[in-house]
Amino acid sequence: xxxxxxxxxxxxxxxxxxxxxxxxxxxxxxxxxxxxxxxxxxxxxxxxxxxxxxxxxxxxxxxxxxxxxxxxxxxxxxxxxxxxxxxxxxxxxxxxxxxxxxxxxxxxxxxxxxxxxxxxxxxxxxxxxxxxxxxxxxxxxxxxxxxxxxxxxxxxxxxxxxxxxxxxxxxxxxxxxxxxxxxxxxxxxxxxxxxxxxxxxxxxxxxxxxxxxxxxxxxxxxxxxxxxxxxxxxxxxxxxxxxxxxxxxxxxxxxxxxxxxxxxxxxxxxxxxxxxxxxxxxxxxxxxxxxxxxxxxxxxxxxxxxxxxxxxxxxxxxxxxxxxxxxxxxxxxxxxxxxxxxxxxxxxxxxxxxxxxxxxxxxxxxxxxxxxxxxxxxxxxxxxxxxxxxxxxxxxxxxxxxxxxxxxxxxxxxxxxxxxxxxxxxxxxxxxxxxxxxxxxxxxxxxxxxxxxxxxxxxxxxxxxxxxxxxxxxxxxxxxxxxxxxxxxxxxxxxxxxxxxx
Amino acid sequence: xxxxxxxxxxxxxxxxxxxxxxxxxxxxxxxxxxxxxxxxxxxxxxxxxxxxxxxxxxxxxxxxxxxxxxxxxxxxxxxxxxxxxxxxxxxxxxxxxxxxxxxxxxxxxxxxxxxxxxxxxxxxxxxxxxxxxxxxxxxxxxxxxxxxxx
Numbered sequence: 043x044x045x046x047x048x049x050x051x052x053x054x055x056x057x058x059x060x061x062x063x064x065x066x067x068x069x070x071x072x073x074x075x076x077x078x079x080x081x082x083x084x085x086x087x088x089x090x091x092x093x094x095x096x097x098x099x100x101x102x103x104x105x106x107x108x109x110x111x112x113x114x115x116x117x118x119x120x121x122x123x124x125x126x127x128x129x130x131x132x133x134x135x136x137x138x139x140x141x142x143x144x145x146x147x148x149x150x151x152x153x154x155x156x157x158x159x160x161x162x163x164x165x166x167x168x169x170x171x172x173x174x175x176x177x178x179x180x181x182x183x184x185x186x187x188x189x190x191x192x193x194x195x196x197x198x199x200x201x202x203x204x205x206x207x208x209x210x211x212x213x214x215x216x217x218x219x220x221x222x223x224x225x226x227x228x229x230x231x232x233x234x235x236x237x238x239x240x241x242x243x244x245x246x247x248x249x250x251x252x253x254x255x256x257x258x259x260x261x262x263x264x265x266x267x268x269x270x271x272x273x274x275x276x277x278x279x280x281x282x283x284x285x286x287x288x289x290x291x292x293x294x295x296x297x298x299x300x301x302x303x304x305x306x307x308x309x310x311x312x313x314x315x316x317x318x319x320x321x322x323x324x325x326x327x328x329x330x331x332x333x334x335x336x337x338x339x340x341x342x343x344x345x346x347x348x349x350x351x352x353x354x355x356x357x358x359x360x361x362x363x364x365x366x367x368x369x370x371x372x373x374x375x376x377x378x379x380x381x382x383x384x385x386x387x388x389x390x391x392x393x394x395x396x397x398x399x400x401x402x403x404x405x406x407x408x409x410x411x412x413x414x415x416x417x418x419x420x421x422x423x424x425x426x427x428x429x430x431x432x433x434x435x436x437x438x439x440x441x442x443x444x445x446x447x448x449x450x451x452x453x454x455x456x457x458x459x460x461x462x463x464x465x466x467x468x469x470x471x472x473x474x475x476x477x478x479x480x481x482x483x484x485x486x487x488x489x490x491x492x493x494x495x496x497x498x499x500x501x502x503x504x505x506x507x508x509x510x511x512x513x514x515x516x517x518x519x520x521x522x523x524x525x526x527x528x529x530x531x532x533x534x535x536x537x538x539x540x541x542x543x544x
Numbered sequence: 545x546x547x548x549x550x551x552x553x554x555x556x557x558x559x560x561x562x563x564x565x566x567x568x569x570x571x572x573x574x575x576x577x578x579x580x581x582x583x584x585x586x587x588x589x590x591x592x593x594x595x596x597x598x599x600x601x602x603x604x605x606x607x608x609x610x611x612x613x614x615x616x617x618x619x620x621x622x623x624x625x626x627x628x629x630x631x632x633x634x635x636x637x638x639x640x641x642x643x644x645x646x647x648x649x650x651x652x653x654x655x656x657x658x659x660x661x662x663x664x665x666x667x668x669x670x671x672x673x674x675x676x677x678x679x680x681x682x683x684x685x686x687x688x689x690x691x692x693x694x
Contacts, residue, residue: 093683207553207602209598209601209602209605210553210556210602212598213556213560213595213598213599213602216560216591216594216595216598217560217563217595219591220563220567220588220591220592220595223587223588223591227584229582229584230575230583230584232574232584234571234574234584234588235567235570235571235588237570258625258626258629261621261625262621262622262625262626262655265620265621265625265655265656265657266618266621268657429658430656431653431656431658431659431660431663432663432667434625434652434656435628435648435649435652435653435664435667435668435671436649436667436671438625438628438629438648438652439632439645439648439649439652439671439675441629442629442632442633442648443675443679443685446633446636446687447679447685450686452633452634452636452637454633455629455630455632455633456630456633456634458629459626459629459630459633462625462626462629463622463626466617466622467559470552470614470615470617471552471555471556471559471614472552472556473556488587489587492582492587493582493586493587496579496580496582497580497581497582499580500580501578501579501580501581502579503579
């Protein structure tokens with residue numbers, strides 16, 4: 043089987059001591075920021091991007107990927123013990139996980155979350171390995187018109203999870219695209235929107251944008267509220283699950299894995315959408331829906347498996363098509379670009395070591411995470427007792443040093459502060475930064491493909507509709523807009539966000 | 545004057561229109577070219593027009609739809625957090641990592657309503673040792689440790 047020989051190559055790369063070490067660092071950091079509310083994977087990856095310059099590309103990607111799925115494990119710990127989502131994708135875990143902790147079942151809740159995630163991680167790693175080659179092969183046949191349409195679909199997809207009005211989210215994409223084309227135009231050599239600032243002629247750095255909008259803004263908004271978080275129990279005992287609990291949770295884990303794997307593939311998908319969907323399904327098919335919200339183990343097992351599966355399969359569109367489907371994947375595009383790897387279908391053939399090494403490392407990382415999160419749970423709980431007033435200045439410091447090191451210039455630090463200000467404004471006006479970040483990353487690629495497509499068609503814009511794949515993708519994008527705008531779905535969306543805000 | 549129904553959407557619409565118009569004006573000097581031979585101004589112009597249009601629709605609709613008011617802006621966290629970062633960026637090359645770190649930590653800490661002088665100073669010194677150790681010595685970052693070394 044091809045799959046196994048590919049995976050063998052991957053494990054050969056992933057199991058070298060140096061890559062094991064970076065996987066471990068990534069998982070540790072991921073769990074850390076997952077546990078700590080107030081800093082997410084996007085800001086963390088932005089903070090660490092500059093330090094990966096010196097690394098081998100595969101080591102860098104292994105570490106950064108570890109942060110994303112590590113955060114899925116860590117996030118559940120905070121959700122269960124503090125009733126506060128450490129990450130957005132563990133919002134629904136609060137509902138039943140915290141109730142389980144109140145009933146004295148914190149240990150079991152943590153255990154099922156970690157084991158469910160591990161199972162989901164294992165299955166979805168195989169899923170990624172099996173799905174990527176055929177998808178890459180298909181994508182290699184894409185011309186510029188198809189690519190342009192695919193990007194449209196991907197960008198529209200990012201709106202699914204945006205709060206507030208649809209129109210606003212679409213405008214955020216456009217703003218992102220506009221920001222993305224700042225800098226020297228590759229074709230004409232004209233420096234666009236640089237306003238005579240030499241630093242801007244190289245474009246706006248992704249680290250500044252992501253750190254300002256996702257890191258600084260989040261810290262400022264947190265500081266505006268004065269709510270206190272409380273830990274349920276400092277001692278977690280009894281990680282062992284009873285037979286009855288296993289029997290109740292196992293089908294939920296299976297369903298969560300399936301839902302997560304599929305939703306992770308779709309544009310706009312990823313960990314968060316997967317966990318919401320899984321919770322809704324579990325509640326719907328349960329014989330005792332009234333138990334949900336009162337400590338039902340399925341309500342922890344399903345979403346926690348789903349978010350990890352979704353986190354992993356969301357790498358598929360990135361690795362095969364070069365299209366990031368959420369903000370974290372946009373950061374991965376940035377990471378690959380730093381190392382001169384153009385994300386897209388050619389990666390699998392031109393860099394098989396990197397491709398399969400990254401996939402294999404996901405499984406390795408998941409195995410590490412079970413160990414990090416179950417026996418070592420005590421350490422993470424102690425971390426939760428560090429007060430925020432000590433934590434955020436340290437985060438700010440590492441962010442500032444990180445952004446300074448990108449180009450060794452103070453300009454980048456100032457620029458990041460400016461984006462921090464913009465980020466707070468976005469929060470106040472309920473404007474979602476994730477679609478902006480996607481637009482920002484895709485901006486130059488989108489312009490390039492539009493240019494090429496119209497060059498080939500001699501300026502005829504109907505080319506996007508006469509080529510079948512391109513037309514199909516555009517129709518899918520249009521359908522997606524219609525579906526989101528339907529009143530029924532719109533209410534559902536608002537409900538989901540209301541639940542999150544609660 | 546009638547009250548705006550959805551202030552958040554109204555102001556975001558205004559912001560989009562402003563940025564879009566700015567992009568159109570600032571980008572007016574870039575040649576457009578034709579669809580088959582796009583100049584550097586083609587794509588930005590499309591985006592600018594789209595932004596102004598979307599912003600206008602958003603702002604117009606917000607007059608009638610309903611929504612919450614824009615939450616008040618507490619100046620202290622924004623000013624001190626961003627101020628500490630800007631300050632750090634401005635002084636790190638001349639004053640060095642050690643002093644700049646302490647200043648960043650103390651100024652940033654003052655943004656919290658639980659601010660304590662002594663505690664933030666101690667945290668600042670501890671983090672300065674860590675930052676110098678890890679970044680300047682460990683990762684050999686091109687930054688001075690003390691003032692006057694730059």
